[in-house]
Amino acid sequence: MRRAGRVVHAALRSASAFCVAGARTRELDAAAAEVIRSAGATALFLNYPSFLAGEGFPGHICVSVNEEVVHGVPGSRVLCDGDLVTIDCGVMLDGWCADAAVTVPVGPCSRDHSRLLTTTGDILDAAIEMARPGRRWSQIAKVMEEIAECSGYGVVEEYVGHGIGRSLHELPQAPAFLSRSFERNHDFVLAEGMTLAVEPMLTLGCPATRTLQDGWTVITADRMAACHVEHTIAITRYGSDVLTDGR
Numbered sequence: 001m002r003r004a005g006r007v008v009h010a011a012l013r014s015a016s017a018f019c020v021a022g023a024r025t026r027e028l029d030a031a032a033a034e035v036i037r038s039a040g041a042t043a044l045f046l047n048y049p050s051f052l053a054g055e056g057f058p059g060h061i062c063v064s065v066n067e068e069v070v071h072g073v074p075g076s077r078v079l080c081d082g083d084l085v086t087i088d089c090g091v092m093l094d095g096w097c098a099d100a101a102v103t104v105p106v107g108p109c110s111r112d113h114s115r116l117l118t119t120t121g122d123i124l125d126a127a128i129e130m131a132r133p134g135r136r137w138s139q140i141a142k143v144m145e146e147i148a149e150c151s152g153y154g155v156v157e158e159y160v161g162h163g164i165g166r167s168l169h170e171l172p173q174a175p176a177f178l179s180r181s182f183e184r185n186h187d188f189v190l191a192e193g194m195t196l197a198v199e200p201m202l203t204l205g206c207p208a209t210r211t212l213q214d215g216w217t218v219i220t221a222d223r224m225a226a227c228h229v230e231h232t233i234a235i236t237r238y239g240s241d242v243l244t245d246g247r
Helices: 003-014 025-038 113-132 135-149 180-185
Strands: 062-065 068-069 084-093 096-107 162-163 170-174 196-199 202-203 209-211 218-220 226-228 229-236 241-244
Touching: 003 025, 003 084, 003 096, 025 062, 068 084, 068 170, 068 202, 068 226, 084 226, 096 113, 096 170, 096 226, 113 135, 113 196, 113 202, 113 226, 113 241, 135 170, 135 180, 170 180, 170 196
Parallel strands: none
Antiparallel strands: 062 068, 062 084, 068 218, 084 096, 096 229, 162 170, 162 196, 196 229, 202 226, 209 218, 229 241
16 A cells, blocks of 8 residues: 555656646646556546446546535646645555545645645644544544634535545545544544545635536535645554655
8 A cells, every 4th residue: 555655646746746827637637647557556536436438537636626625527727826726646556545635736825725725734634643543533533623613614524534445435434523423323443454544625615515517526615715635544553654645
């Protein structure tokens, strides 16, 4: 999984280099696709969920801009200075998966966007720092939610972190917020060897979302900006290890 994580990291770096004014989102997709192909890996988003040619998601990565929260379809959209671009990438290498996301500003970043980026990153860092054997995910989810709410941001609840390993999406679910339903019915205790994709998603405004007519792109209902970051981590004997940081 670490080897797969290195491919994800390299693909995200290559795609991020195209986050400049005038670039089209399909250029980011092409850059990531080349990295994945060169590594002998498989892009887990392309043709998801059937993985049959011509079906499912049409991109190698998801590229979501500004009000687009997740699952943005790469295409002809032109990036402009001031945009926030979320790039999400999942790959399989030798039967093992890794998944990560970054949000990158295009050109000068507004104070509001800069603060949103910082807070979302802080939440991911806090979750990674807290993750260790014997700790309940509900404890981590509560802290993640508290950081977001104290900063005044909305927390997207329709899409959550997840187990990952031989498949892209595995149990358990690992939300960045705490609900009564999760605490009562789906909470779990972290154990050594467990691998998770942890992914907070924050919004500047209301966290409600809707899906566009393409059937994939999820946007904020109020069209205010969103931020999404993600790492695949492994629970170790004494804490956690990030598998998608390129190390």
